[in-house]
Amino acid sequence: MMWNTIQDWLNALPVSEEIIKSALMIVAVIAGRSILLSAHFRSHPDLSIENKRRSLVVSRNITMLLLLFGLAMIWAAQIQTLALSMFAVAAAIVVATKELIMCLSGSILRSVTKQYSIGDYIEINGLRGRVVDINMLNTLMMQIGPNPLVGQLSGKTLSFPNSLLLSHPVRRDNILGDYVIHTVEIPVPIHLDSDEIIGRLKDVLEPLCEPYVPAIKQHLENVQTQKLFITPAAQPRVSRVPHDDKVYNIIVRFASPVSKRLEIQQAVLDEFLRTQCRLINKLK
Numbered sequence: 001m002m003w004n005t006i007q008d009w010l011n012a013l014p015v016s017e018e019i020i021k022s023a024l025m026i027v028a029v030i031a032g033r034s035i036l037l038s039a040h041f042r043s044h045p046d047l048s049i050e051n052k053r054r055s056l057v058v059s060r061n062i063t064m065l066l067l068l069f070g071l072a073m074i075w076a077a078q079i080q081t082l083a084l085s086m087f088a089v090a091a092a093i094v095v096a097t098k099e100l101i102m103c104l105s106g107s108i109l110r111s112v113t114k115q116y117s118i119g120d121y122i123e124i125n126g127l128r129g130r131v132v133d134i135n136m137l138n139t140l141m142m143q144i145g146p147n148p149l150v151g152q153l154s155g156k157t158l159s160f161p162n163s164l165l166l167s168h169p170v171r172r173d174n175i176l177g178d179y180v181i182h183t184v185e186i187p188v189p190i191h192l193d194s195d196e197i198i199g200r201l202k203d204v205l206e207p208l209c210e211p212y213v214p215a216i217k218q219h220l221e222n223v224q225t226q227k228l229f230i231t232p233a234a235q236p237r238v239s240r241v242p243h244d245d246k247v248y249n250i251i252v253r254f255a256s257p258v259s260k261r262l263e264i265q266q267a268v269l270d271e272f273l274r275t276q277c278r279l280i281n282k283l284k
Contacts, residue, residue, distance in 0.1 A: 022075070033060075037059055102166060106161070107136045121173035127160055139159065139160055141157065143158045184268065186251075198250065201268055203271075205268055216256075238252050238253075239253075250272075
C-alpha cells in the first residue's frame with residue numbers, strides 16, 4: 001500500500017519517475033558511504049593515513065560501481081531502446097572510445113590480478129613512484145627521482161592511464177610486505193681495483209644488514225609457504241659483472257625493512273665514492 005502511494009506521488013510530479021528515482025538513489029548511496037566511512041574511522045581511531053586513504057579509494061570505487069549499476073537498472077528500458085536504435089553506429093562508438101575501454105580493461109586486470117594497491121612502490125614504462133590514488137581510468141603516484149638511485153619522493157605527482165597495464169610490465173618493489181630485496185648497480189671505471197672496492201662495500205653493508213637477517217629469513221620462509229613464491233636469500237651480496245671496455249658494474253643486493261632501504265643504500269654509495277676517490281688519487 002505504501003509503495004503504491006509513493007508510486008502515485010511520483011507519477012503526479014512534473015518530472016519523469018526515472019529522474020526522481022535516480023536522484024534518490026544517488027543521495028542514498030552517497031549518504032550511506034559517508035555514514036559507513038565515518039563509523040569505520042570512529043571504530044578504528046589508530047588507522048594510519050595510508051590505511052585511511054586506502055579506505056577512501058576503495059569506498060569511492062565501490063560507490064561508483066553501485067551508482068552505475070543502479071542507474072542502469074532504473075533506466076534499463078530507455079537504455080534498451082537507445083541500444084537498439086544505435087546498433088548501426090556501435091562500431092564507430094567502439095573505435096571512438098577505444099582508449100576509454102582499454103583503461104577500464106586495465107583497471108579490471110589490476111583488480112583481478114592484484115598487481116598493486118595504495119602505498120605500493122611500482123615502476124611502469126619508465127615511470128616510478130609510490131601509488132597514492134587509483135580509479136577506473138588512471139593511477140596517480142608520487143614520483144620517485146629524478147635519479148632512481150636516490151629513491152626519494154620528489155614532491156611531484158605522476159599519472160598514467162590504466163591502459164598501460166595491458167601492454168607494459170609492472171615492477172613492484174614491496175611484494176614481500178614490510179621487507180624488500182633491494183639491488184643497486186654501480187658503474188665503475190675499468191682501471192679501478194674491483195677487489196678493494198668490493199671489500200670496502202662489504203665491510204659497510206654486512207654490519208648494517210646483519211640485525212635484520214634473522215627476521216627477514218623467517219619472513220621469507222613464511223611467504224614461500226603461504227604464497228608458494230620462490231624467495232631470494234636474505235644475506236647481502238656484492239658482485240661484479242663486465243659491461244664494456246670502459247666500465248664494469250658492481251651489483252649490490254641486500255634485504256632490509258622498507259623503511260631502512262634508502263639509509264643502507266646511501267651508506268654503501270657514500271663508501272663507494274670515498275673508495276673511488278682514494279683509488280683515483282693513488283693512480284695520479
